[in-house]
Amino acid sequence: MASRAKATILDIAREAGVSKSTVSLVLQGSGLIRPETATKVRKAIEDVGYVYNRGAANLRKAHSNVIGMVINDLTNPFFAELAVGMERVFQAAGVVPFIANTAENPVRQEEVLKSMMEQGVAGLIVSPARGTMPGAFRRIEAAGVPVVFAMRRLPESRIPAIAPDNRRGACLATEHLIRKGHRRLAFFGGSSDLVVYQERLGGFLEACEAFAIPVVDRTIVEGETSRKGGMACLETALAMPEPPTAALCFNDAVAFGVILALRKRGLEAGADFAVVGFDDVAEAEHYSPGLTSVAVDTAGLGERAAHVMLKMIQSRTTRAEDHIGAVSLVVRESSGPDRSSQMGDAA
Amino acid sequence: MASRAKATILDIAREAGVSKSTVSLVLQGSGLIRPETATKVRKAIEDVGYVYNRGAANLRKAHSNVIGMVINDLTNPFFAELAVGMERVFQAAGVVPFIANTAENPVRQEEVLKSMMEQGVAGLIVSPARGTMPGAFRRIEAAGVPVVFAMRRLPESRIPAIAPDNRRGACLATEHLIRKGHRRLAFFGGSSDLVVYQERLGGFLEACEAFAIPVVDRTIVEGETSRKGGMACLETALAMPEPPTAALCFNDAVAFGVILALRKRGLEAGADFAVVGFDDVAEAEHYSPGLTSVAVDTAGLGERAAHVMLKMIQSRTTRAEDHIGAVSLVVRESSGPDRSSQMGDAA
DNA sequence: TTGATTTATTGGAACGTTCCATTTATAGCG
DNA sequence: CGCTATAAATGGAACGTTCCAATAAATCAA
Numbered sequence: 001m002a003s004r005a006k007a008t009i010l011d012i013a014r015e016a017g018v019s020k021s022t023v024s025l026v027l028q029g030s031g032l033i034r035p036e037t038a039t040k041v042r043k044a045i046e047d048v049g050y051v052y053n054r055g056a057a058n059l060r061k062a063h064s065n066v067i068g069m070v071i072n073d074l075t076n077p078f079f080a081e082l083a084v085g086m087e088r089v090f091q092a093a094g095v096v097p098f099i100a101n102t103a104e105n106p107v108r109q110e111e112v113l114k115s116m117m118e119q120g121v122a123g124l125i126v127s128p129a130r131g132t133m134p135g136a137f138r139r140i141e142a143a144g145v146p147v148v149f150a151m152r153r154l155p156e157s158r159i160p161a162i163a164p165d166n167r168r169g170a171c172l173a174t175e176h177l178i179r180k181g182h183r184r185l186a187f188f189g190g191s192s193d194l195v196v197y198q199e200r201l202g203g204f205l206e207a208c209e210a211f212a213i214p215v216v217d218r219t220i221v222e223g224e225t226s227r228k229g230g231m232a233c234l235e236t237a238l239a240m241p242e243p244p245t246a247a248l249c250f251n252d253a254v255a256f257g258v259i260l261a262l263r264k265r266g267l268e269a270g271a272d273f274a275v276v277g278f279d280d281v282a283e284a285e286h287y288s289p290g291l292t293s294v295a296v297d298t299a300g301l302g303e304r305a306a307h308v309m310l311k312m313i314q315s316r317t318t319r320a321e322d323h324i325g326a327v328s329l330v331v332r333e334s335s336g337p338d339r340s341s342q343m344g345d346a347a
Numbered sequence: 348m349a350s351r352a353k354a355t356i357l358d359i360a361r362e363a364g365v366s367k368s369t370v371s372l373v374l375q376g377s378g379l380i381r382p383e384t385a386t387k388v389r390k391a392i393e394d395v396g397y398v399y400n401r402g403a404a405n406l407r408k409a410h411s412n413v414i415g416m417v418i419n420d421l422t423n424p425f426f427a428e429l430a431v432g433m434e435r436v437f438q439a440a441g442v443v444p445f446i447a448n449t450a451e452n453p454v455r456q457e458e459v460l461k462s463m464m465e466q467g468v469a470g471l472i473v474s475p476a477r478g479t480m481p482g483a484f485r486r487i488e489a490a491g492v493p494v495v496f497a498m499r500r501l502p503e504s505r506i507p508a509i510a511p512d513n514r515r516g517a518c519l520a521t522e523h524l525i526r527k528g529h530r531r532l533a534f535f536g537g538s539s540d541l542v543v544y545q546e547r548l549g550g551f552l553e554a555c556e557a558f559a560i561p562v563v564d565r566t567i568v569e570g571e572t573s574r575k576g577g578m579a580c581l582e583t584a585l586a587m588p589e590p591p592t593a594a595l596c597f598n599d600a601v602a603f604g605v606i607l608a609l610r611k612r613g614l615e616a617g618a619d620f621a622v623v624g625f626d627d628v629a630e631a632e633h634y635s636p637g638l639t640s641v642a643v644d645t646a647g648l649g650e651r652a653a654h655v656m657l658k659m660i661q662s663r664t665t666r667a668e669d670h671i672g673a674v675s676l677v678v679r680e681s682s683g684p685d686r687s688s689q690m691g692d693a694a
Numbered sequence: 695t696t697g698a699t700t701t702a703t704t705g706g707a708a709c710g711t712t713c714c715a716t717t718t719a720t721a722g723c724g
Numbered sequence: 725c726g727c728t729a730t731a732a733a734t735g736g737a738a739c740g741t742t743c744c745a746a747t748a749a750a751t752c753a754a
Binding site: 022032 | 732733736738739740
């Protein structure tokens with residue numbers, strides 16, 4: 001069936017009885033060639049089972065149409081959603097994003113970035129792994145490849161970042177808890193090596209300050225940003241002499257963990273302890289109880305990041321403005337009764 | 348700071364005072380060059396901020412070290428886990444997998460596959476989008492690029508597939524429901540254009556047959572493989588004159604939807620209606636109630652697929668054996684009380 | 695010393711494209 | 725009919741690697 005060695009532009013030229021240049025022109029859809037010739041060439045392409053060699057082309061053209069997306073945790077649905085938002089934009093622009101996962105591992109991240117650079121990507125959208133060193137992107141910047149950070153940023157970096165308004169979101173959520181009447185508040189999960197953590201914690205503290213919550217009534221428990229981490233945080237907090245009655249969680253995964261741990265103790269989120277999450281993943285709505293969470297419009301941020309990237313590529317610059325996405329609080333049951341309700345649930 | 352035009356092997360050669368061939372040798376870690384020379388060259392590489400151009404290299408070498416992973420729905424945590432399993436294996440082999448999402452869209456899939464082929468991938472691991480045409484992979488096979496299907500297969504294709512034992516899993520789950528005393532059973536979600544659906548439904552029917560469940564007592568409701576689809580399935584089924592008392596769901600997402608819909612009606616999964624899922628995603632364990640589900644060892648299948656792929660590349664063949672992964676039923680609360688408590692199926 | 699052997703290094707010809715500068719064919723105009 | 729203007733097609737020189745065959749330098753055997 002198929003030829004052993006892979007067909008090249010020259011094979012097509014021979015097959016169609018034209019020159020390689022003509023084939024090349026057809027391939028890039030130039031209007032310079034006569035329609036009949038183009039048809040003839042296209043038929044030949046089909047016949048020989050030709051596969052375009054982008055590597056060879058890039059050798060001359062110098063800018064590819066692939067964009068790399070480097071994500072720190074693909075199993076987190078939050079990041080998958082981000083990816084989906086970006087893809088929507090790129091698809092329309094005829095760009096194929098290649099995704100790679102770093103599994104929150106800076107060493108792996110280095111490998112992945114290297115591989116993408118070698119592949120000649122036109123740009124890189126990155127959600128950096130925790131513990132990324134400040135200089136990790138110096139080489140890439142030096143090579144003139146545009147980079148955009150999504151969701152996370154690095155401490156002192158000039159790379160543009162697209163992220164939600166973490167501080168404001170946390171502030172909003174904390175206010176909500178305070179207005180519900182809570183006076184002993186906790187912030188659960190995350191760790192201070194993440195800029196995002198500092199922003200969210202900052203918002204939490206800002207609201208505490210604004211409502212004059214004394215420092216002793218603010219409990220801050222760092223922990224893994226996972227269900228397990230959330231469970232641990234709750235245990236730690238409840239073991240305290242004056243335990244908090246409400247918690248803002250670093251993200252939804254932590255919040256789910258807290259709800260789970262409450263249930264294990266025979267307590268119910270909402271009724272016995274108020275829980276608020278962050279990110280508003282799809283699951284938050286369907287959880288039981290529904291999780292009050294800060295919605296960050298993940299897919300929208302993905303789209304925005306993709307747009308910024310495209311613009312940077314187009315204007316061949318390596319700099320762009322940060323973009324802070326609007327946030328909103330989605331109130332559900334986990335943060336306490338809407339009225340003074342009872343759920344009809346008797347078995 | 349960095350040079351405007353990107354550095355090549357020749358720039359390094361000049362910088363280090365050697366020939367380009369020497370630099371090339373150093374780059375591929377050949378033992379032929381004197382250690383001191385190698386060091387000198389490596390320093391030059393560092394100094395000029397050189398980025399290896401794999402496209403150019405592939406022009407001669409003809410086999411790249413990138414493997415494409417084409418996945419039909421990245422937002423499904425199930426597939427993300429699959430991806431993670433593969434990555435583990437590839438990383439050890441020094442291969443970087445590039446992931447792309449087709450969003451269950453055959454047209455998009457075509458674009459993505461084309462792009463990957465153009466990029467010169469060494470192999471492709473694919474979970475084909477629903478509605479993929481039988482001939483969709485003919486060109487790729489003809490080009491001699493090894494392809495492995497993961498989780499899903501195409502109706503009449505010679506491409507090796509790595510998938511769980513769907514039939515047996517469904518059979519196991521159905522038996523479980525029957526032993527619990529259920530006599531009117533449903534199969535919820537999915538649609539018959541998927542081979543996986545046919546296998547799972549087949550297992551369901553096989554168990555029904557074995558336990559002599561009459562055909563009238565088997566309810567089959569096709570539907571979207573999502574929470575929403577699951578909710579719709581339950582509504583349809585409960586509207587019937589003699590509604591089922593238990594359901595095997597096409598996957599966990601459908602099962603979660605069913606549980607949700609039950610709750611909306613004031614019913615509780617487990618107590619009032621038995622629900623079993625398929626895939627045993629991480630969330631199944633943490634759901635409320637815990638979801639009984641068929642565990643398929645997703646990450647293990649990913650690893651297996653990656654191994655098969657590596658072997659195919661190594662032995663430059665495009666054929667391999669199918670691999671059917673073992674499954675097991677994980678019993679939790681959603682399928683009813685552990686003890687043989689009689690459930691009256693009069694609602 | 696000479697030649698043979700081993701060890702390091704090097705030029706040059708690919709690889710499959712693109713793109714510029716030409717060439718060739720076609721048409722238009724007086 | 726010759727001339728120019730336009731349209732269509734073409735050859736050749738890059739692009740950044742690898743790899744073979746060839747060279748140069750160092751070592752050894754006699």
